[in-house]
Amino acid sequence: MTTHVPPTAQSAIGARPLDGVRVISLEHAIAAPFCSRQLADLGAEVIKIERPGTGDFARHYDSRTRGLASHFVWTNRGKQSLTLDVKTREGHEVLLALLEDADVLIQNLSPGASARLGLSFEALHERFPRLIVCDISGYGNDGPYASKKAYDLLIQSESGLVSQTGTPDIPVKAGVSISDIAAGMYAYSNILAALLARARSGEGRHIDVSMLEATVEWMGYPLYYAFEGAEPPPRAGASHSTIYPYGPFPAGDGQSVMLGLQNEREWVLFCEQVLRRPALIDDPRFATNADRSEARRALDGVIDEVFSTLTADDIVARLGQAGIANAHVNDMAGVWAHPQLAARDRWREVSSPAGPLPALLPPGQGRDFNTVMGAIPALGEHTREILVSLGHDDITIAAWRERGVV
Numbered sequence: 334m335t336t337h338v339p340p341t342a343q344s345a346i347g348a349r350p351l352d353g354v355r356v357i358s359l360e361h362a363i364a365a366p367f368c369s370r371q372l373a374d375l376g377a378e379v380i381k382i383e384r385p386g387t388g389d390f391a392r393h394y395d396s397r398t399r400g401l402a403s404h405f406v407w408t409n410r411g412k413q414s415l416t417l418d419v420k421t422r423e424g425h426e427v428l429l430a431l432l433e434d435a436d437v438l439i440q441n442l443s444p445g446a447s448a449r450l451g452l453s454f455e456a457l458h459e460r461f462p463r464l465i466v467c468d469i470s471g472y473g474n475d476g477p478y479a480s481k482k483a484y485d486l487l488i489q490s491e492s493g494l495v496s497q498t499g500t501p502d503i504p505v506k507a508g509v510s511i512s513d514i515a516a517g518m519y520a521y522s523n524i525l526a527a528l529l530a531r532a533r534s535g536e537g538r539h540i541d542v543s544m545l546e547a548t549v550e551w552m553g554y555p556l557y558y559a560f561e562g563a564e565p566p567p568r569a570g571a572s573h574s575t576i577y578p579y580g581p582f583p584a585g586d587g588q589s590v591m592l593g594l595q596n597e598r599e600w601v602l603f604c605e606q607v608l609r610r611p612a613l614i615d616d617p618r619f620a621t622n623a624d625r626s627e628a629r630r631a632l633d634g635v636i637d638e639v640f641s642t643l644t645a646d647d648i649v650a651r652l653g654q655a656g657i658a659n660a661h662v663n664d665m666a667g668v669w670a671h672p673q674l675a676a677r678d679r680w681r682e683v684s685s686p687a688g689p690l691p692a693l694l695p696p697g698q699g700r701d702f703n704t705v706m707g708a709i710p711a712l713g714e715h716t717r718e719i720l721v722s723l724g725h726d727d728i729t730i731a732a733w734r735e736r737g738v739v
Contacts, residue, residue, distance in 0.1 A: 349376025367517030373411030411707030454539035
């Protein structure tokens with residue numbers, strides 16, 4: 334691997350896992366930025382190439398985070414922002430100069446755009462044999478859908494996810510960009526694997542991640558449930574489609590409690606200690622999970638009758654005493670104030686153009702990981718610094734700004 338000293342987030346606790354790895358990313362929206370942010374969190378130097386003038390269009394989705402876009406804040410900490418029109422001759426030459434010393438190229442441009450720019454793995458491999466090239470797209474680099482535009486909601490639909498979420502009457506999408514996230518995480522894990530493989534072989538490789546394949550992988554349970562033409566699981570809102578009782582139940586104080594039973598032993602405890610109606614144990618309507626799922630309307634009525642006399646805290650206390658899994662149905666304010674995240678010291682501050690902002694530590698990383706989390710960059714914040722490092726002077730940079738190259 335090449336050796337670089339990233340200008341952001343220097344660690345006071347020694348070497349970081351990806352120190353010395355340089356990543357060039359032609360990225361926008363969510364999937365590729367989410368992938369490269371994971372790499373930045375582990376210490377990689379990530380240079381985010383953005384369009385001059387407008388930048389990553391995710392910068393303009395909203396202004397909810399002290400004037401910054403919520404999506405952008407979430408996916409772009411710890412990076413450098415370089416504005417560059419790679420379609421110009423000068424911009425393309427700057428990009429190639431950056432690749433001379435890079436380990437990874439990530440791109441999620443529109444279908445076919447990277448190939449037209451001469452940035453396919455095949456076009457780059459002879460000149461940069463150690464370079465890992467990761468393409469993230471909706472449907473992959475070949476096949477009948479290769480040129481089809483894709484956004485998160487569209488892939489949620491194509492993958493069957495929308496058919497499995499919602500109520501029996503209304504299918505709905507997931508409330509977060511789940512297909513973007515899935516693709517970004519598979520790109521991230523494949524890049525880590527490619528870096529390990531290159532340490533042995535000395536060769537870069539091509540990674541082709543599709544949002545469709547990433548999401549279909551996560552659809553494994555309903556896919557196999559509907560194997561060989563069988564009926565798929567029914568949509569059940571926030572409840573489980575095939576296990577019951579498993580889902581949200583209203584309490585008498587207007588709040589809701591999420592609970593889940595997994596086996597017959599827990600059913601007995603639920604009847605005895607939570608509902609305090611032991612006679613239900615022998616009710617033939619509720620003898621097995623399949624019976625309870627089939628008769629969920631009747632059982633729902635019994636549960637509501639008991640829970641309507643209790644507060645959410647009362648119900649949680651009974652469930653906890655019985656050893657039955659439960660959870661609060663939190664809104665976003667409840668998550669910001671979550672006592673478990675606070676007790677485990679999971680929040681840190683990162684700097685941004687709007688001032689310090691809270692950020693969750695990367696899952697799996699210890700409390701001493703805070704020094705790795707870098708700033709959220711302003712558009713083009715590092716353009717001059719990067720171009721000077723490549724040997725360009727201020728006169729050239731100013732002329733390029735005038736012409737929209739940077």
